[in-house]
Amino acid sequence: MKTRATQLILFKILMSITVYSNAQTVSDYENLSLNADSYWEGSDLSQGFNSGNAFFTNTFDLTWGGYWSEGFAYSNMKDSTTAGFTNLYSARTASGYYNSANYAIGMDAAVIHLKNAAKGGIVNGMYVTNSTYAAISMLQGDAIGKQFGSIYGANGDIDGTQGKDWYKLSITGFYNNAPINDTVDFYLADYRFSNASQNYIVTTWEWVNLESLGNLDSLIFHLSSSDNGDWGMNTPGYFCVDDFTTMDSPLLVENHFKKNLFAFYPNPAGDQLNVSFTSSNYTFISIRDLAGRELFKENIENTDKYKINVSGYPSGAYIIEVSNSDHFIERTIFIKN
Template sequence: MNGLSRYPFTDQKSLRKSQQAGKPRQKRTRFAMSLVKYLMLLLATITTATFTAKSQPYPDPTENYTMPPIAPLPVSNVMGYAGDGPVTFDLNEFFTIENEVSPQFEVSINSFPDVAQLDIDGNNLSITFSEPGQTNIRIQATLDDYEAEVAFVIGVMPVISGDYELADFSNLSLQEESFWNGSDESGGFESGLAFFPNSYNAEWGAWSGWAYSNISDNTTPGWMNQYSAITGAAINGEPEEPGIYAISYVSWPGTVISYNNPSAHQIKGLFVTNATYAALSMTYGDDFSKKFGGETGDDPDWFKLSVTGMRNGDETATVDYYLADYRFEDNSKNYIIQTWQWLELSSLGKVDSLMFMLSSSDLGDWGMNTPAYFAVDHIFIVPDLAPIVNNFIDDITVDANSEPLVLDISGVFTDPDDSDDEIVISIANNTNPNLVQASLIDSDIMLTFTQDQTGEAEITLEALSNGKSVTQSFIVTVLPGTGIALNSEIFFEVYPNPSAGIFNVMHNGSSESYLSILNTSGQVVWQNHIKPGFVNIDITNFPAGIYLVNLQNDSGRFTARIVKQ
């Protein structure tokens, strides 16, 4: 391997200095990091590094020989955002060169040129990030009679803008190079609106579901490195601080993401990549799993992540994403995901949970041989909106002993992002059920009034939709009709009613009474003490409207409604 590790995904922590040219950067969401930051991300290094002699065979390894004048160096994978670039690299730093003569460079493979555009000018490699995806890159250098080649991948991420709740694990904390796997038996963890369930078996020290990690080791193969993402860092990670990402070990029937509230939400999407354990197993094979593509690279192997939306126990839709795909006729297009890649999930609609399943072409007697691990970061959730009051119910005033009143409430509430048919309306409160009884009949509310009762009640309706609610209240006032007291032993009358402002009050009480007049706001606008019999009241200077006349004495309190024209 010419001095390279069998697993050439090194722990190199930075890319070489680069310069960015072209258009100025645009504004990003809080999620987007600077171009310098994501170019400094540690990702995997070259998957292939070779050199060959054009006109002579390799020397016999048993004989002494001089290293060729050009040899490949480890090159880190590159990530960027769609629309950014160009970014320039010095290709002389991709190879060891024994003399000062610069080799001839060319791009020998760009498997998906729509993802990234590469241009070479002398020894300068210019990369422009075009559209989301991952592409395999090979750069060939020729010097004298020798050729050398480096290989790496370029990952391009979309810029996500909009009003989203972000689950990015920034609320979690870990010591350096460590992980959480549920050993505290708390059952899971939260980030943003999302809840990540975890099942931990203390007897066996085994877990399934979700863990979170900041481990940067993306070179060590095998189960002992099960908590590492092949990127070696979270999306917003830096060489000194890889950041926290989530790792899933999928067991039957699947791994779930749910919410920490009862509402269903739409998930815009998330970023996904392979776990180091799975990526290296597919790249090189191990005691349990085959090398993807086989020895010739022609085996049509694949590793697939399926995400199913769930709502009220029913499936909404499923999105499939290939974490590795070797089914291309052109083997140069075969890939294993080694960068953070966007997985669009908006087609699943509003869901109360997501179910994640893994499947593979590599099967054995006991099921899938490929390690059932993957990693996610930055989940974008569209927050559900609560229903709102679309039409307010006016306060209601009726006379005592009125017939039941039916109100149409079908247009009172609406849901901005769900069907109004899903709204459930209930009577949340009635402050005076002895005065008025409220009941719902389909899209109507019926108010039934107790005989010979006056007073006031506040009725509150609640509209519930997708776990969120809103209320609307209105006042029901029951008045004693045209001014005749309802107490048969006490005669209390106000007339004429309505009037331009001169009213006569008669009552047969046995003692002096306190008489007051209130406006509809409850303010006392006139008051006096009167003796039994007859009294004249002049309110011609008062504004037109409805007033309440209260009479209070030893026999009780009596109310009449008058209308001043």
């Protein structure tokens, strides 16, 4: 079995890369026409919709009067307070990312096919949040889904979770018609913290970085939860997406240690991380944990030195990443004592 030190060394070699792209396309869904406070669920049987360099698949089942049964829908609904299935097409944020109008809603096993310049290239990531339906169900409980944090299921029986509930979005994909080996996980809710004040249900738009998946032709999204019953997952299986962003070029890898375009000290770090740059062309600096969650991001234009307060970070390994307006990204690892 590899030691922790060996794992960190291997991870450092893997992550200490430079990625460069000539173009970037954002699927923001604003190209899709909707009446005010409405949605599209596929009843025109078009089997999906295009935005940016991506096709978002959809299946509309004509039985039982017709209903959205697979894939994605899109919406500009603003209802962040009404509980239940009748409010299926609303985001908990009451708008798209950065108060934009339109956003997409996905369900388990939803698929995105990349097209044009994006096909076979890198997906930078996307913004994700909960649907109103899922968020309120987890917060309050309903006839099927439990209240997260409770030791009881919706049926009133002790469910064995001890209140350590979670709701997870997992993203993987395909390249050259073969499944890739990597998955990115993002917790839409997590009640497993020893300090209950850290428990959360996502109610804001959060960036999910997907660059680690490598070159892709398509992506597939899976939902899972700690709350399950005889018929599967009890938590409403929906999530919302905005600004799905493709790099529109394959992954290009260069050796970070030959570039040395930024440096930092001390490593391991105590309360403060000092960063210096050999170029003033960088626009952003960010820190992520090893699960890819963004913990810090700041604009650093026209800056050659920067200090980051890391005193509140738990001990462990973190990814420090810098980027510029041409989507050039350099990243490496630092250790927090």
